[in-house]
Amino acid sequence: MFSLSEENYLKAIFHLEKKYSAGVSTNALAEEMETKASSVTDMLKKLSDKNLVKYRKYQGVHLSENGKHAAIEVIRKHRLWEVFLVEKLNFSWDEVHDIAEQLEHIKSEKLTDELDKFLGHPKRDPHGDPIPDAAGNFRISNKMLLSDLSEGQSGICVGVKDSSTEFLRYLDKNEITLGKPIKVVQREEYDDSLLIQVNENELRVSKSISTNLFVKPTES
Amino acid sequence: MFSLSEENYLKAIFHLEKKYSAGVSTNALAEEMETKASSVTDMLKKLSDKNLVKYRKYQGVHLSENGKHAAIEVIRKHRLWEVFLVEKLNFSWDEVHDIAEQLEHIKSEKLTDELDKFLGHPKRDPHGDPIPDAAGNFRISNKMLLSDLSEGQSGICVGVKDSSTEFLRYLDKNEITLGKPIKVVQREEYDDSLLIQVNENELRVSKSISTNLFVKPTES
DNA sequence: AACTATTTTTAGACAAGGCTAAAAATTGTT
């Protein structure tokens, strides 16, 4: 069994490996964990001793198979609890992160599996992120960023990259909801803003919005 | 906010104060917490500094009002989660304790209140223990031990004193369920065993059973 | 290739929570 801190490091490395496939640097991990580089080095040695990461001094870190498994298990629990909070306890999608951050460390395989069953084996959390199954398999999806759609192209909102309260509230305010169709009406090259159509309304969104919303392009 | 360890100490003191109303001794607390007396002394100093307990060296400890409040909040969460596990996730009453022991430390007032609402404001947990309301008030009940019933007297099973897996499984095996009527047919003075009637069957139970099952005597 | 800037690691310290062994206080017994 892993400590709370170990689990958080594994999770952070898992997320950062998507961006830094060549290896996660000590500094990047320190920033993600909101701690100091020296603390990270200490922890990496411990994780390495437990064969949860592949770590060579100065060379960055990768998860081992064991570490990856452990990280996915934590992510699975996090996302299932988020679904629970939104679907069953009337939380809104911008309130659930911190609580799920606590609940993800509860240790009981049966609890996780029963929760999954109770929720009807959901495939995605409230932010559109995929929930791995009990074996740790993620469903892959052909999502792309709204900013990658070309003029005239349409898609369905399927997830957010930034799940901060601020961004989620912005989406709520503008009635942009996962599952809804969205269309790029016009692209302004000067500032990379987009004129989009949602709910029969047109709305101009800046680059910082369009690069944080995932869409599944509509077949055409 | 209190640490996991602090919350566990407060909870333990709360439970022990029922038995040791003159003050909870260091040794009693050490046994309850499965730790050493010296560790208890250390923690009592910390809790005392935070005004959570009233502690004078060598004189035992009492909860302060703040400490009592904190303890009740943890107990409320523990019991609500137990209801959730049994009612919603198909756990049996002998499996829930360890998981609730983890869940009781999750910090979110809204979570507790929404969970309470979701469960329909339950008054008792699966072992018959009362669940304090959001203000910390317990419902008092006139329960007594099965062993305190006299020959011929009847009652309703309302709770267990020992909630170990072993005892709960014994009750399950003999189909003794909370809410069911129970009657003392005969009392054997020699070993304090009782012949009881439940579900139309007669069953002999030893003293260690009858002193761990709470009943509400039937008006007569 | 050498020098600088940046990143990473090491060394030493600290707080929380726990332990052992020894000292001090309390309780019990004659």
Place this chain on the structure above:
DNA sequence: AACAATTTTTAGCCTTGTCTAAAAATAGTT
């Protein structure tokens, strides 16, 4: 009241996870 037994506290040390400051390694630039 005095000695013995028990309980409680103190003192010092350990582990986990963190920190700061300094040293070492790597990367970047001329």
